[in-house]
Amino acid sequence: MFKPIVVASLPVRSREDIKRVDEIESDLVELRLDYAKDLPEPEEILSYKNKVLVTLRDRGEGGVGDFSDDKKKAFLSKLADLGILYDVEASFLMRREVEFREKVVSAHYFDRLPTREEIDALFRTYSQAFTVKIAVSDLPGYREVLAYVSTKQNATFMPMSQDPLERLALSLLGSKLLYTYIDSPTARGQLNYLEAKRILDCIFK
Numbered sequence: 001m002f003k004p005i006v007v008a009s010l011p012v013r014s015r016e017d018i019k020r021v022d023e024i025e026s027d028l029v030e031l032r033l034d035y036a037k038d039l040p041e042p043e044e045i046l047s048y049k050n051k052v053l054v055t056l057r058d059r060g061e062g063g064v065g066d067f068s069d070d071k072k073k074a075f076l077s078k079l080a081d082l083g084i085l086y087d088v089e090a091s092f093l094m095r096r097e098v099e100f101r102e103k104v105v106s107a108h109y110f111d112r113l114p115t116r117e118e119i120d121a122l123f124r125t126y127s128q129a130f131t132v133k134i135a136v137s138d139l140p141g142y143r144e145v146l147a148y149v150s151t152k153q154n155a156t157f158m159p160m161s162q163d164p165l166e167r168l169a170l171s172l173l174g175s176k177l178l179y180t181y182i183d184s185p186t187a188r189g190q191l192n193y194l195e196a197k198r199i200l201d202c203i204f205k
C-alpha cells in the first residue's frame with residue numbers, strides 16, 4: 001500500500017494567493033488559476049516550481065474561469081518550457097496539442113460514468129503522464145468504476161461524493177494523488193489537507 005501524494009487545492013484569486021504556497025505543508029499545492037481574473041506570468045510561479053501543480057480547469061470539467069483554448073494552450077506551453085507541473089484534461093488534449101508527458105492528465109465525470117473501454121483508452125493513450133486522474137460523481141456504480149481504475153498503473157482516482165472519508169479510504173487502493181482543500185473545497189468530497197495528512201501519517205508512520 002502506497003501513501004498518496006497530498007495535493008492541497010488553492011483557488012488563486014490574486015497574486016497574493018500564490019505567495020501562500022510556502023506556508024502550506026502539503027506535498028503539492030494545486031494552483032487553481034481558473035479562479036484568477038488575470039493569469040499570472042508563468043515566471044511568477046517559477047520560484048515555487050518544486051511545490052506546485054498548476055490547473056487551468058475548463059468550465060465543462062468543473063472550472064470557473066473564462067479563457068479560450070488558444071490562450072490555455074499558450075499558457076500551458078510556457079509552463080512546459082519552464083518545467084512546471086500542470087494538469088491538462090484529456091478532453092482538452094483532443095482539441096489542442098500540448099505536452100502531457102510527466103503531466104497530470106485528468107478526466108471528470110459529473111453526469112455519467114466512464115466505460116471500461118474509455119478508461120482503458122485513457123491509460124493507453126497517456127501512459128507517459130505523471131498520472132492519469134479520473135474523478136467521478138457518486139452515480140450508481142461509481143465505486144465499481146473507481147475499483148477498476150485502481151487496477152491501472154500510475155492512476156489517480158477519486159469520488160466526488162458527500163463523505164470525505166470515503167475519498168481518503170478509496171485513495172488507499174493505490175491513488176497516486178489525494179486532492180484536499182485548504183480553506184474551502186474546490187470539489188465535493190475533499191478533506192482539509194491538514195486532517196488528511198494527520199490521518200495518513202497515522203496509517204503510514
Ligand SMILES: O=C1C[C@@](O)(C(=O)O)C[C@@H](O)[C@@H]1O
Binds near residue numbers: 087158
Ligand atoms: O481535478 C481536480 C480534482 C478535484 O475536482 C477533486 O475532486 O478534488 C479538485 C480540483 O481542484 C482538481 O483540479
